[in-house]
Amino acid sequence: MGSRLVRRADMKEAATHRPPAPYPALPWVFAGIVVLALSLRAPIIAPTAVVGDIQAGTGLSAAGVGLLTGIPVLLFALATPLATWTIRRFGPEATVILCLAGVLAGTVLRSVGPTAVVLAGTVLIGTAITLGNIVVPVIISRDVPWRQAPAATGAFSAATNIGCMAVLLGTPPLAGTSRIVPAERCEALRTRFALTAAEQLTCGFHVHVGIASAAEGVGVLDRIRNWLPVLAALAVNSPFWNGADTGYAGYRTQLWGRWPCTGPLDLLGSADAYRRLVAQLLDTQVPLDEAMLYFDARLSRNHPTVEIRVSDVCLCASDAVLIAALARALVDTAAGRWQAGLPPAPTPTATLRLAMWQASRAGLEGNLLGPDSNRPVPAAEAVAMLLEHVRRSLQAHGDEAAVESLLAGLGTRGTGAAQQRAAAGGTGNLSQAVAEAIRLTHAG
Template sequence: MDAPPSTIPAPTGTAAPHRAATPPALRTVGVEEELLLVDPRTGRVRPVAATALAADAALGAPALTPELQQEQVETATPPRASMADVDADLRALRDRAQAAARAAGVLAVPLATSPLPARPSLSPGDRYRAISDSFGVTCAQQLTCGCHVHVAVDSPDEGVAVLDRIRSWLPLLTAVATNSPFADGQDTGYAGYRTQAWGRWPATGPVDLYGSVERYHARVQQLLDTGVLLDAGMFYADARLSHRYPTVEVRVADVCLDPADTVLVAALARALVVTAADEWRAGEPPLPTETAVLRLAAWRASRDGVEGDLLHPVTGRPVAAPLAVQALLDHVGPALAAAGDAALVERRLEHVLARGTGATWQRAVAAATGDLAEVVLRSAV
């Protein structure tokens, strides 16, 4: 749940592709992770974010920030060019979150939904109160934890061109990051139920092609003019221009159980951005995939993760997950190689395809123990 921007950035005009500035050789990446706060005995979420945040502040410069509900907190890495540095930051921040959580008498867990029944408690603040007043039960029942990846872009023009060219590939990131099979005490039938729960908000999911930065800002303004969204921070598209940083923000992943999977998502997101920017500069048009098809692709990725069929990002037809993942690797291969990330990504994808995602692990623990509390407690960061 995002804070609002102070203003909506003004359109800058769309340059022809051949006039676009050349971006840095290696784009920086930052990652935001949301974590649940749970009782160390029962595994049920507890509304102690304020206490955890105070404990975190006592440890030094604050590393945690509040979220919509008092049962969760968020971390954010600094921008990094090296995936090894992203990995180190993620692990350090999870350790810091766990220290603050323990000081508050709870555990921090990287689960995208609470496997056990939960009745969230709204965090304090005028904006959260306004959201609750406007969206009722959607807000009252919303307790999901995502992973957002920020990738640097050279300009808003380039950023919008990237958004148009990555949209067909984003469901594959959803699939490899699925980590929310349980919610409210039951198996949801989805590997990534967070995507379904999150979709109850307006202005979520895939979007139509923009074509230019002017059209991007005009569309966001049109949504704001409806009065449904309280501010531009509630434009919850699968990917968007960040209103805080000069980045494209990719928002389709569950918070991952294993930080190695978070690094995988970050590396793939950067490679998609690099590939898309290169296509734009070369004058290559985006795939014309209908938004309705992208919604179905996201739904299928959310349901099956990597353990069933996925929609091929080019053809829109169902194929076995390894074939869809291979298409992604083929698409971003040069960008991965240029960044030095190819071996890391290929190795981790092989692991995910062979052993499954966090959702696979959760279901295995539940089957072995018959106890969803064990799923929660064994996932502590």
């Protein structure tokens, strides 16, 4: 009797309830979410690439430009109640239309009006973007089955971040939170090296130069040690880190130095000595593997090259060309001296660490340690010594005139670090420094 009652109850439920309405076609929902997300990011980041033009056209001060770029972020909090009310009053579809119309109208106002209208357009853009950020989760919860909701949310987040712009900096000037790539080796690095791994937000510029053999490669490593700090000073491009001016021109070197197995090598003399050193370091079980032997210069594990690793990523493409040309000339010169049986300079490794520290601190705006004397000399004098040291190789490869021209250009505009500090000005406006770095990066 009881079982029959259950069956009758099931039949009644089926008879009195209509089947749930089908969800909209998911591909169209996902496409709409992605298109909306792409419309929300660009109006925020676009002004950072043209800060100089904005100042010239509006007469805004550095503080005014900072306000202009900060208004949308401020409105994300202030306009949230308005966004909630709009969704309830007009519905999600109308809110999406209002969002896109607001972005369009605000962009037009910001592009053609005087200063007051520019600010008004920015407020309109910030409000419209807030509407979009609030309405998307409502649409996902309504129109996407719960099993696909995480994918829809991820698509929205990914599309929003597509609007990010790459910038050539050695360290991140603005404070942020790092994320470890969910890969086995990266997780192992985080587990073993803790905060050092979590804070390793750096970008270096590594140059590979071909060698004929491992023996020649070690001969090169022994003979370029003294010159690498000068090469590093030419490429400094990391004065800011985590929201602060570090006081260094190349702070990436300091962050990088927290890893084990970084810095200059001792004089080795032979490929066998290099291999013994690698084996001894791996036997300690401190580095995870040979890839973690982060020497200033090393033999590549995968290519027949010497890998020079001391430079920050360069803010200007011409500086990268300069560093690559000088690195090749250094290796070529060292290989020639090794083949001729000329001994390397017997500089203690501890002294070379001081030379690299000084290059990181001063860049080209102070003294460096002279590669021949290990005593302080003006940076320009150390660079001139490097140029003379490799001149014959530059001539042999037809690079002499180009390198001299590139060095002159670098001397005129300053290193990447100097350009970042100039953009930040006396106010220390790091957002303005990032905006100028974005402009220089994409100017080529």
